Amino acid sequence: MSRRVVVTGMGVISPNGIGVSAFLNAIQNGVSGIKFIPLYEELKFSCQVAGKPDFVLEDLKTKNYISEVTFHGLKGTNIGYGLMAALDAWADAGNTYDTEETRWETGCIFGNSVSDTEAMKNVITRVDNKEVKKLGSRVVEQAMNSGVTSYVSGRLGLGNKVITNSAACATGTQAILMGYEAIKDGYAKRMLVGSSEYVDTYVFGSFDSMRVLSRKFNDQPEKASRPMSLTAGGFVPGSGAAALVLEDLEFALARGAKIYAEVLGGNTNSGGQRAGGSMTAANPKGVIRCIEESIANAKINPNDIDLISGHLTATNADMQEIQNWCQALGRSGAGFPVMNSLKSMIGHCLSAAGSIESVASILQIVHGFVHPNINMDDPNPQISDYISMNCLPTTMLKKDINIVAKANFGFGDVNSCLIFSKFNPNDTTRNFN
Amino acid sequence: MTRQEILTELKKVLSPYTLEKEALANIDESTNLITDLKINSANLVDIIIDAESKYNIEIDYDAADKMVNVGGCIDVIEEKTNQQI
Numbered sequence: 001m002s003r004r005v006v007v008t009g010m011g012v013i014s015p016n017g018i019g020v021s022a023f024l025n026a027i028q029n030g031v032s033g034i035k036f037i038p039l040y041e042e043l044k045f046s047c048q049v050a051g052k053p054d055f056v057l058e059d060l061k062t063k064n065y066i067s068e069v070t071f072h073g074l075k076g077t078n079i080g081y082g083l084m085a086a087l088d089a090w091a092d093a094g095n096t097y098d099t100e101e102t103r104w105e106t107g108c109i110f111g112n113s114v115s116d117t118e119a120m121k122n123v124i125t126r127v128d129n130k131e132v133k134k135l136g137s138r139v140v141e142q143a144m145n146s147g148v149t150s151y152v153s154g155r156l157g158l159g160n161k162v163i164t165n166s167a168a169c170a171t172g173t174q175a176i177l178m179g180y181e182a183i184k185d186g187y188a189k190r191m192l193v194g195s196s197e198y199v200d201t202y203v204f205g206s207f208d209s210m211r212v213l214s215r216k217f218n219d220q221p222e223k224a225s226r227p228m229s230l231t232a233g234g235f236v237p238g239s240g241a242a243a244l245v246l247e248d249l250e251f252a253l254a255r256g257a258k259i260y261a262e263v264l265g266g267n268t269n270s271g272g273q274r275a276g277g278s279m280t281a282a283n284p285k286g287v288i289r290c291i292e293e294s295i296a297n298a299k300i301n302p303n304d305i306d307l308i309s310g311h312l313t314a315t316n317a318d319m320q321e322i323q324n325w326c327q328a329l330g331r332s333g334a335g336f337p338v339m340n341s342l343k344s345m346i347g348h349c350l351s352a353a354g355s356i357e358s359v360a361s362i363l364q365i366v367h368g369f370v371h372p373n374i375n376m377d378d379p380n381p382q383i384s385d386y387i388s389m390n391c392l393p394t395t396m397l398k399k400d401i402n403i404v405a406k407a408n409f410g411f412g413d414v415n416s417c418l419i420f421s422k423f424n425p426n427d428t429t430r431n432f433n
Numbered sequence: 434m435t436r437q438e439i440l441t442e443l444k445k446v447l448s449p450y451t452l453e454k455e456a457l458a459n460i461d462e463s464t465n466l467i468t469d470l471k472i473n474s475a476n477l478v479d480i481i482i483d484a485e486s487k488y489n490i491e492i493d494y495d496a497a498d499k500m501v502n503v504g505g506c507i508d509v510i511e512e513k514t515n516q517q518i
Contacts, residue, residue, distance in 0.1 A: 067452055068449070068452070069449065069450055069451065069452055069473075069476075072449040072450070073449075073479065133482070134482055134486075136478055136479045136482050137475040137476055137477075137478045137479050138479065
């Protein structure tokens, strides 16, 4: 029997706000988290701006997230982001950290691109300097790709599926989908899911070299991330993390949990790098299929979608994405849903994008608003060939949001889409069995 | 350095690796690092690295095997620091 899955906790480390209430305030007010990074100018990067959370690693120790012994030797910023977001979500769901017993009913699916290049840099430097003996015991756990899930599951004693996933920019949405499936199919009662990304200098430099980053707004960092605008000239890399506590509905109701929203379904696939798809570009057929199958999986009608939280990174793929949504939903012009791109405020947080944008999606359901698309003061006129400009609000819109479609598309031609809904305990419109 | 002086300094080396602060304050030569101070056995290598750097000595694999209790740690540090003189 298929189970209903609800969201009962959220945590977020975003370039424009740490913690759910700061983040909510930022996205309602169109606050940019993009800053000029002097080091990038020094390193002769074309793009010298980035989305960086105002994050202090020591908070993990001083605010009692982890013990001082665990903190001693923890260097990885990516692990820090993921751990804090996950533990915040866990606490937000009304749970305590400490447990003597393993929590067999709860698992963790958390994704990242790389575990931590800073940790790897330390390894490389030490080994090259013939100082391998000085590396110590804490390096492997921070260099391994499953670093975040290991720290999270260890802190909370999680004993169900513990999986680290990686699918480039589709990682976050994919992690949430996999956690949803584990509960829906009855394997787990509760899953702590999400993703994190720390874009360090070396990862940033690699993207810079591809000439896919924004480079004309280094002197106006807040204007640099401009999805769907005529002057969109590449994306702005961002860092951060977000996490959700997903829970079997009955399990959540039995413990009196507050319920933010319901996950109705989703899909993840690949365009196979065929028919226009490649390592770096999405096969439109794969994207359309992913959205269509998400809608079918969620047992909704395309017309039920009130809001699209797009991938929309501010490259020339934006126009293709809009066409793909039109085709997948069979909606266009003024009949197209409202759509926004959180990346206009925080840049593209790569593996963390899907989870941070999912938290934004759920907040828009809970608080009844559509966050603005900032920096769309010069919208690409091609947009009106497909949809009405009114579908892309540039200031916050107060609106009742029942269903959100959230999608991300990543390198390797990988797609992921989720359907979130306002929680209705008496929902009889869908057959949940 | 006397054994007591080494013991006092050793407390500082061990401190980041144990949450058993009271047990640490009261250590003597028989205190076991893993069972009494609840130090993760994987962290023994970090304690060795910190001790090497603090006393400017080198602790080889065989010597490291003796560092399971405080007395053993003091034996090794005493021996290695004496070798330097």
